[in-house]
Amino acid sequence: MSFQVKVQPSGLQYPADEAENLLQSALNAGLNLPYGCRNGSCGACKGRVVEGEVDLGDAPETSLSAAERDEGYALLCCAQPRSDLLIEVREASRNTDFPIVKLPSRVQLIERVADDVIVLKIKLPPSENFRFQAGQYLDFLIAGGRRRSFSIASAPEHAGELELHIRRIPGGEFTGQIFDSLKVRDLLRFEGPLGSFYLREGDKPIVLIAGGTGFAPIKSIVEHMIASGIRRPVALYWGARDLSGLYLDALARSWEGVLPDFRYVPVLSDSSDASWSGRTGLVHRAVVEDFPDLSAHEVYVCGAPAMVDAARADLAAQCALPETGFFADTFSFAADSAS
Ligand SMILES: Cc1cc2nc3c(=O)[nH]c(=O)nc-3n(C[C@H](O)[C@H](O)[C@H](O)COP(=O)(O)OP(=O)(O)OC[C@H]3O[C@@H](n4cnc5c(N)ncnc54)[C@H](O)[C@@H]3O)c2cc1C
Ligand code: FES
Structure with a gap:
C-alpha cells in the first residue's frame, strides 16, 4: 500500500x-x-x-x-x-542534478600512505558522466547484497576518476580485502553519490573538522573550492592519534598558499611524541578554544561517531553555533556489521 x-x-x-x-x-x-x-x-x-x-x-x-x-x-x-x-x-x-546510480569501476592506484590507511583511485567507464557534490560518499557493493560506505576524497571537477581514503578496520571484511588482496585493474561496483554532507552556498566563514580518514570528504570540499573559485575564509582542523595519522599533512599545509584566507591546524591526541610542537588533545576542543563565537560560521565535521557527537554538543553549548550551521558525516559501521 x-x-x-x-x-x-x-x-x-x-x-x-x-x-x-x-x-x-x-x-x-x-x-x-x-x-x-x-x-x-x-x-x-x-x-x-x-x-x-x-x-x-x-x-x-x-x-x-x-x-x-x-x-x-x-x-x-x-x-x-x-x-x-x-x-x-x-x-x-x-535531486535533478546528482542522480544516484550503480556503476562499475576499475582500480587504478593503491597507495599505502600510513600503516592503516590506503589511498585508492578508481576509474569510471569513459561513457559515464558521474556527478556528485564535494563531500558526498559512495557505497561499494559487496557479496550478498551488502555495502560499505566511503567518502569521495577527490573534487567533482576531476571527472572520470575517484579517490577514496580507506582505514583498515581490525578484522574488517571489506577493508581487510582492500589491504590484503586488492590489485590494480580489479573491478569494484559502487552506488552513489550518497549523503547530504556537502558545502552549502553562501559567504559565511567555514570551519572544517576532520578526524582520521574523515579528512577524505574535507579534501574534496577544499579542492572543489580551489577548482571552482569559491573564496570564503576557511579554518581546517585535522585530528589524528599520531603524526602518521595526518597522512596528507603536506597537502593540507600547501592549501595555505593556494586559498587566500585558509588556515590549517593539525591536532594530535597522543602527546607522547617529543618531536611534536603543535596542538594536542581532542580536535574539536581546539576549535572550541579558538572560536568562542561561531554564531556566524558554518562548521563541517567528519569522522568517528563519538567525535561528531562531542563536536555537535560542545560547539552548540560553548560557541553559540546554531543547529542550522552544523553539518556532519559520521563514519559509522555498515548495517550488517554493527555490533
Ligand atoms: C557515510 C559514511 C562514510 C564513510 N567514509 C569512510 C571513509 O572515507 N574512509 C574510511 O576509512 N571509512 C569510512 N567510513 C567507515 C567505513 O564504512 C567502515 O569502516 C567500513 O564499513 C568497515 O567495513 P569492513 O567490512 O572492513 O568492516 P566490517 O567487517 O563491517 O566490521 C568488522 C567489525 O569492525 C567494527 N567496525 C566496522 N566499521 C567500523 C568503523 N568505521 N569504526 C570502528 N569499528 C568498526 C565492527 O565492530 C564490526 O563488527 C564511512 C562510513 C559511513 C557511514
Ligand atoms: S541516515 Fe538515518 S540515522 Fe543515519
Missing part, C-alpha cells in the same frame, strides 16, 4: 510504500532529504511527524531519544508510513 508524504516547509510531496522506509521512498522519488548512514546510527535523517502515523522501526535509543519520540520525531531511514503524512524536515530539495 502506498501513502502520500508532504514535506514542510518545502511543500514537496512524494509517494511512500508502507514496506519501505521514508528516506528510501524519498530517494526513489528523486528527492534529497538530509541523511548519512541509512541504518539508524548517525541521526542525520531525523524529522518530525506533524500529522499521520508511522512505525518508528528499529530506530536505536542512541539516535532517537525517548523525549524526541514523545515530541513526534522519527528517523526517516528507519520509519515506515502507516497513513498519509505531513513531516517537517529542515532541508529538502529535488
Whole structure:
C-alpha cells in the first residue's frame, strides 16, 4: 500500500510504500532529504511527524531519544508510513542534478600512505558522466547484497576518476580485502553519490573538522573550492592519534598558499611524541578554544561517531553555533556489521 508524504516547509510531496522506509521512498522519488548512514546510527535523517502515523522501526535509543519520540520525531531511514503524512524536515530539495546510480569501476592506484590507511583511485567507464557534490560518499557493493560506505576524497571537477581514503578496520571484511588482496585493474561496483554532507552556498566563514580518514570528504570540499573559485575564509582542523595519522599533512599545509584566507591546524591526541610542537588533545576542543563565537560560521565535521557527537554538543553549548550551521558525516559501521 502506498501513502502520500508532504514535506514542510518545502511543500514537496512524494509517494511512500508502507514496506519501505521514508528516506528510501524519498530517494526513489528523486528527492534529497538530509541523511548519512541509512541504518539508524548517525541521526542525520531525523524529522518530525506533524500529522499521520508511522512505525518508528528499529530506530536505536542512541539516535532517537525517548523525549524526541514523545515530541513526534522519527528517523526517516528507519520509519515506515502507516497513513498519509505531513513531516517537517529542515532541508529538502529535488535531486535533478546528482542522480544516484550503480556503476562499475576499475582500480587504478593503491597507495599505502600510513600503516592503516590506503589511498585508492578508481576509474569510471569513459561513457559515464558521474556527478556528485564535494563531500558526498559512495557505497561499494559487496557479496550478498551488502555495502560499505566511503567518502569521495577527490573534487567533482576531476571527472572520470575517484579517490577514496580507506582505514583498515581490525578484522574488517571489506577493508581487510582492500589491504590484503586488492590489485590494480580489479573491478569494484559502487552506488552513489550518497549523503547530504556537502558545502552549502553562501559567504559565511567555514570551519572544517576532520578526524582520521574523515579528512577524505574535507579534501574534496577544499579542492572543489580551489577548482571552482569559491573564496570564503576557511579554518581546517585535522585530528589524528599520531603524526602518521595526518597522512596528507603536506597537502593540507600547501592549501595555505593556494586559498587566500585558509588556515590549517593539525591536532594530535597522543602527546607522547617529543618531536611534536603543535596542538594536542581532542580536535574539536581546539576549535572550541579558538572560536568562542561561531554564531556566524558554518562548521563541517567528519569522522568517528563519538567525535561528531562531542563536536555537535560542545560547539552548540560553548560557541553559540546554531543547529542550522552544523553539518556532519559520521563514519559509522555498515548495517550488517554493527555490533
Ligand atoms: C557515510 C559514511 C562514510 C564513510 N567514509 C569512510 C571513509 O572515507 N574512509 C574510511 O576509512 N571509512 C569510512 N567510513 C567507515 C567505513 O564504512 C567502515 O569502516 C567500513 O564499513 C568497515 O567495513 P569492513 O567490512 O572492513 O568492516 P566490517 O567487517 O563491517 O566490521 C568488522 C567489525 O569492525 C567494527 N567496525 C566496522 N566499521 C567500523 C568503523 N568505521 N569504526 C570502528 N569499528 C568498526 C565492527 O565492530 C564490526 O563488527 C564511512 C562510513 C559511513 C557511514
Ligand atoms: S540515522 Fe538515518 S541516515 Fe543515519
